[in-house]
Amino acid sequence: MWGILRQKVGDTGLSPQGLGNQMLRLRPATSAVRDYSAATKEMTVRDALNSALDEEMAADPNVYVMGEEVGEYQGAYKITKGLLDKFGPERVVDTPITEAGFAGIGVGSAYHGLRPVIEFMTFNFSMQAIDHVINSAAKSNYMSAGQINVPIVFRGPNGPAAGVGAQHSQCYGAWYGSVPGLKVLVPYSSEDARGLLKAAIRDPDPVVFLENELLYGESFPVSAEALDSSFTLPIGKAKIEREGKDVTITAFSKMVGYALKAAEILEKEGINAEVINLRSIRPLDRATINASVRKTNRLVTVEEGFPQHGIGAEICASVVEDSFGYLDAPVERIAGADVPTPYAANLERMAFPQIEDIVRAVKRACYRSV
């Protein structure tokens, strides 16, 4: 009955769905029209996530999406655009405003065999549901001794956007990354987004999938292999985005882009930086990070989250434990400022790492010698 009602509302041109279609046609064509001659296609992260959800939902009828505004509104950030039309209201569930409610409902449905993809409008709101994510989803397999598994994915934008203030800008990588039982993924490019989301949905364990609002509109080249519907990326493997021999820079999500730009600037000054895209916070690919540090002997970690107990702290500890003798300089940690994120644009800019900060830190790491 619910489904029939939704069909009726969707019939008129003035419904949110109709408006959404019109708005999409007015989007700048930069992403769609570039590089017809190149072998690889370009795709925005938004489209990458959308296509991944589409394919996984088509392949497995147990997969369903639930969250605020995911259906009629096509998604608060349009990640779930078109899915309601294609799969119907039973598989694209719009919810009342209760993160605790729909996270709990998602976990309960996963207990019984469905494969929910729960969207938090931002992970800041996941704090209202965090008990379900941690005490129920993460720990159930262990606490039931394998009788209950929870193949659930919690996804949504994480970390700062632009001018959204303190309660909408926190990075939750460190919080969720510390919980055994969870897997925590942090895609950067469109290929990351597609491959990791598909892997997350297929994974039998609960996965926290931390996206970035500002990356949604960014375009990346995607290979033909990545466009295939069976494409997945392994969970727990970092990617070396740029090879180098002088210093290792680790980053995830938006900071990978900044690190790559910093590496270009540093190249001109004779510093050859290796940039590692973590892709996965839990499990953390300590092997790749340590192998890189053993090669370069210097490490700079970059993240947008708060510095204390952050991702950089964990990476630093791992390198000190496994590759202490290889370090030629102390590890440099770049993180967000230790303040609730200010709103004013000039202050916000100073609260988060910029490309210049990465360049300066690398230079500090390089001009110190043992």
Added chain:
Amino acid sequence: MSMASIKFIKRTSFLTSSQFSSHLHRWIDSSSRNKPPVTSSGRFGTVYGGRQLHTAASISSDQLSTEAPSRQELNFPGGSVKFTSKRIFISGSNEERAHCYRVLNENGELVIDNDLLKITKELAVKMYTNMATLQVIDTIFYEAQRQGRISFYLTTTGEEAINIASAAALSNNDFVFPQYREPGVLLWRGFTLQEFANQLFGNKHDYGKGRQMHVHYGSKKHNYVTVSSPIATQIPQAVGAAYSMKMEKQDSCTITYFGDGSSSEGDFHAGLNFSAVMEVPVIFFCRNNGWAISTPISDQLRGDGIVVRGKAYGIPSIRVDGNDALAVYSAVYEARKMAIENQTPVLIEALTYRVGHHSTSDDSTKYRPVDEIEWWRNDQSPVKRFRKWIENKGWWSNDNESQHRSNIRKELAQAVQNAERTQKPPVADMFNNVYDVSPKNLNEQKESLRKTLKQHAKEYPSNVPW
């Protein structure tokens, strides 16, 4: 607890939500065609978003004030609502509380004979023996904790009827999301005394592999989801599982149990509200036993218990005498039918009393009078009441009673001995089930621990196997 102020009713009658939803559907239908909703008085044209559009036959203001009939109702978002000129506040407290459905009185006599589902001798005896077994289990395990053989336990004393009778009305496919005071449901479904003992002693046969607190039972084969400590989290989870059943079109429902204290949690609100919106087959069973550890019901809430909240969410609800096994059975039976046939949530509030302490860590005589506890233990005992009924029917006797209780005591004592003597789970198991497939870092840690145990064997207990 002033139970005297609640009337008992003899019939199952659920407050329905269909009236509410039909208004909703009418409004959505009309607005989807982009016509302003039509109200019942067409004389002034239609009211759309507060603006009044006058028809061609507009009326002068004089006529407006004297002759015009007032608008009867308006299609607000959410449905048509009638107007009233009487400024009356709906009272926060009812003069009369919602009536309580009861079938057997304290003497085990049927109050009235109609409406009663046909209960066979076999079913009645099975219900009684399970209730008695539950009492024996509680006594023996409680004593075991006092003797220091297990470190924690909590009893179900006073709520045996709720446990057993509700379980008896369900089918084995119905998924159970317990709180922690419902081991009787598991007992009914066939969990053995040995299995209970294994969990409490955390030995290698424990299905939870020694990872859970005591009484946090769980059994996949019995469709009983492992007890989870955080209060009320099971409520929205039961709704989710019911959604899964609805999507698979299964002939089953979920049931979730929770206490009066749980009804204060945010999850209660989210779960109930959402279940009505999603239209899923879930039974919300509230054990209102008057106490949340030391918090009495008067400090927990100020409305008329939990049953009245059902209507607020659009959920059919009933209040039931939780110490009356037949009433509980009949209410759950009917609720299950409604939930599955109509794909609707149902709320049952069972009024009862927590006779035991909250747990072995609690001494409730510190915050409530001993004679109150004793009155409920004796005069309102659900087990005694049901026993009188089946004895009057000639289905049970004193001999049956003493034999059954002594058999269970012997069997349980043996189970406890066995459980105590059984080996603990292997240490190597500690690293399993964190994930579906054990990741490399955990395997490394496991190997590192194994080496350490071997190297420093003297510093670790010798009776814990690898």
